[in-house]
Amino acid sequence: MQHHKRPPASILFIFGGSGDLNYRKLTPALYNLFLDEWMPEQFSIVGIGRTEYTAEAYRTHLLEGIQNFSRRKGEQNGHVKKFFEHVNYLQLDAGDVASYARITEYVQAKETEWGIHPNVIFYLAVAPQLVPSIAQELGTLNLCKDKATTRIVIEKPFGHDLASAHELNALLTGLFAEEQIFRIDHYLGKETVQNILALRFANALFEPVWNRHYIDHIQITAAESVGLEDRAGYYEHSGALRDMVQNHILQLMCMVAMEAPVSFDANEIRNKKVDVLNAIRPIRREDVHESAVRGQYSAGWMKGKQVIGYRDEKNVAPESKTETYAAVKFYVDNWRWQGVPFYVRTGKLMHQKSTHVTIQFKDAPTFAFPSEAAESWRSNRLTISIQPEMDIRIRFQAKRPGQTMTLDPVNMTFNYEGSDDHTPEAYETLLLDVMEGDATLFMRADQVEAAWKVIMPILETWETRQPQDFPNYNPDSWGPEDADALIAKDGHAWINLPPEKK
């Protein structure tokens, strides 16, 4: 039984309908929205790509994606069939200007069939270099003149660098009204990421210690156990820094480091986040080697299975210098964070899928216990596990029961209620927001550009200096040795989160 208001009738055109994002995330999310009766009464999803598919073959392909990646698989009685009645495919080369007329024809046919004018959403799930030309063509379609019902969703990375992001913003704002533009960063739709704001700003407990006086350093890890997954067309031009650091990781950093907002108004939150980006200390080109490490995976073994190296993946150049791993040390130059390092890292084919933020507090000022009481004083730590574990852990010292004064670090853990099955995926939340026209969880133009500004010196340095040691890390490892050295020289070590015992 449905207890909520559904969005208005919508047609979603997904450029990149034959790609990995749609297969792994968008279609499973739309399917879950359908199961939960959040999809409009009248809707149509149209995948777009150059690959040849019959409607049937396309649906079979996407069903496989649901079976592999959806939080609820495709076995729900009859629902799969009903869902796929709304899914179609348009074989279309985005470079073929004349073919855009087919989009208008499709919309007109649906208008006639449904007897109303629907929302029309263009989702650009394609590599950034294709975005400007597609946006340009869409912007000239008559139907895009209707600001209330037409929207364009742009995936990250938004642009390829600072200059192209700036140009893209100018292009989009020339063609569309700001309320039609949805710059997506799906990490902002994750429940656990949104909970960072709740943890920090709905509790007075943490605020007094959330600063340079009590925090030693902060770590952000987004480790993936998957490799390239046949995405060379996109990833070879991207690499880990553009793919994950410029967007997802910097957004996580903003949430951890931002000042308290005075309201939950979308612009107020964005203002506070952009302040963090603007306060990140610029890394000088000559210092990049001190603050950033890149890596590329070799061939090897992953959980007992043989895997090929990055350079042997399909459509990857044999001498590719694309990084599949990046670690960076940042500082935020403001009163709260002066002198506190933020260590961030991300990589593919790593030992374990794990995204988490760790706040490492300073040691107790003196240690009155006998020195043999504890292996380390460095015990106070707060960890926000974003995925696959979804929990918040506070680690502190406790006395081990017995006659001696022996201390052990223990964890107090908050686990999200219910199973993963019931937690909406980020793309469910965000796609619903797009259909409803709510841009609160989306990026503003200046945020995207400020994030590019932060990473440009690293990008430019890496692009001009060839990596001499690629491939430099093994699958099923925690990345290159240099990344351990990056943090070890400050007297720290990366924290690899063990799964919480249930």
Ligand SMILES: NC(=O)C1=CN([C@@H]2O[C@H](COP(=O)(O)OP(=O)(O)OC[C@H]3O[C@@H](n4cnc5c(N)ncnc54)[C@H](OP(=O)(O)O)[C@@H]3O)[C@@H](O)[C@H]2O)C=CC1
């Ligand atoms: N994969 C993921 O998990 C995530 C991806 N993203 C973002 O999504 C975007 C796409 O990534 P991903 O799906 O992985 O990349 P893929 O390489 O898997 O997909 C690229 C898509 O672009 C289409 N395409 C390429 N050229 C054309 C063309 N001339 N005309 C029409 N379609 C074309 C391809 O279709 P065809 O070959 O059939 O033409 C394919 O569907 C990137 O910006 C990425 O950052 C964001 C979050 C997660």
Ligand SMILES: O=C1O[C@H](COP(=O)(O)O)[C@@H](O)[C@H](O)[C@H]1O
């Ligand atoms: O944006 C991207 O994100 C995925 C990882 O997303 P997650 O929700 O599974 O953490 C990554 O695999 C992909 O390379 C990147 O484009």
